[in-house]
Amino acid sequence: MVRKRAPDEATSSLFDDTPFEQSEPGLSPVQQRSNKGKPSILHQPMQSIAIRPVDRGSLTKGDLLLWLKIIQEIQQMTPARSYSLPMRPLMIFMNNERRYDRIKTQLRALNRTQVEWNNSTGKDKEVWGVSTLISQAEIIKDGGTIMLEIELPGTVDKGVRELTQFSAINLLLARELHSTAALNLYRIAVAYETNPSHLTFKRTVSEWDEILRGASRDPTKELVYKYMKRDLLQPAIEELKQMTHLDVELIEHRERGGRAVTHLQFIVKAKAQPVVKTVDPADLLAKSALKSMGLRAAEIPAIVDQYGAERIMRNVEYTQAELAKGTVRTPRAYLKRAIIDDYAQQGEVIDAKLPKAKKEKPNMADVALGRFKAWRLEEAEKIFMEMTRKQSEAEWNEFANLDGKAATLVRAVKAKGLSSPLVKQAFFDWMATKTWGPVNNDTLIAFMREHPDQLQ
């Protein structure tokens, strides 16, 4: 959804000390706007977020990821002039174990690329700054241990410390984002999620273009907003909605009376119904088919999400037929390959609209999330089974009378009650959310701390 207009000085800028507006829960944006200027304030100066490479410089997704991983490590350390980080975790995180050439290339880019920030703050104060993202890096091998000795420029170091802390989960999600723009929007969104107004800073279209692409624009190439919106903004917003706990909404500002969009801003909120997707009966069927073919519980959700129930079911059938012929040695591996390459479809006319088969890659964030959700469902079921009859009936009646359920679910609740897998999942999911709150970063991190064994 796109908002036409929003308040002009709706949020503080990045580097100033102007307080965020304090919003009050339950107030509409209009009401909140009318409250502007009231004394309740929240200081949250944040530097180093909206950085724009200059002089045709650019930072790739990989460069930024390495930088984020480094600052996440640094955020856990006491402030110092230089920081000493073990290389191995960095390289594993970057999927570049033993690949010093690649890490070095990225460190060079972080050291070489000048970034700029430019903020008008409040009334008279304006800040312009230029820096690189790291001022020095050394890889030191001393016997068996290999350390990265790193120094940050002063302003960046200050900003990094004040930047909303990046959790390990934030970074796992960040690594899985496909586009550079999504990664850049994500780190901005994470920093502004806790802003009471839920509004990011407001910048011109071209500033956002450079901030999100992580590259300065060739001045000879004209920036066309409609392309930017289609190719850069919308995919990035969509990716964040799908992959993270955040809902991001674009606000387009136009000149008074004009039609051209001149400035942009985003609204960032945690999802009301976090990452859990609506249960589709076809998906449940596909999941149960995969399970019966011997696939591990942890890998099933990702496969269903990626390839869809229809493709899975036809390849399950195909694999079962091959199995009957005696040509398949390991059904689990064969089925996975069959789904990825869509064996069942080969030899027929391939539907061009089928999703592209992507390379399979274990996704730690997904695995952790999947196990967390499964664990919650199991625990909720245990609690339910231990309730007195009176208690359990009260729970069930509350769930059964909830509004807003999909029609399929309502029918299943009436017809089959808890004996329907669809209803069972929805009910225990509802109970888990009621008991422990929504699945979000905080609860997931707490789960990972308490149950490290679940993540082996």
Add this chain to the structure above:
DNA sequence: GTCACACAAACACTCCAGTT
């Protein structure tokens, strides 16, 4: 065995042109 370098395929991005 480790590392730098090179190459290529897969994937992502940019931007133009054609269609609705």
Add this chain to the structure above:
DNA sequence: AACTGGAGTGTTTGTGTGAC
């Protein structure tokens, strides 16, 4: 004006080679 397809270009990633 809004939408869509796709060619051309840049980035990421997997793999091979040779020096040490």
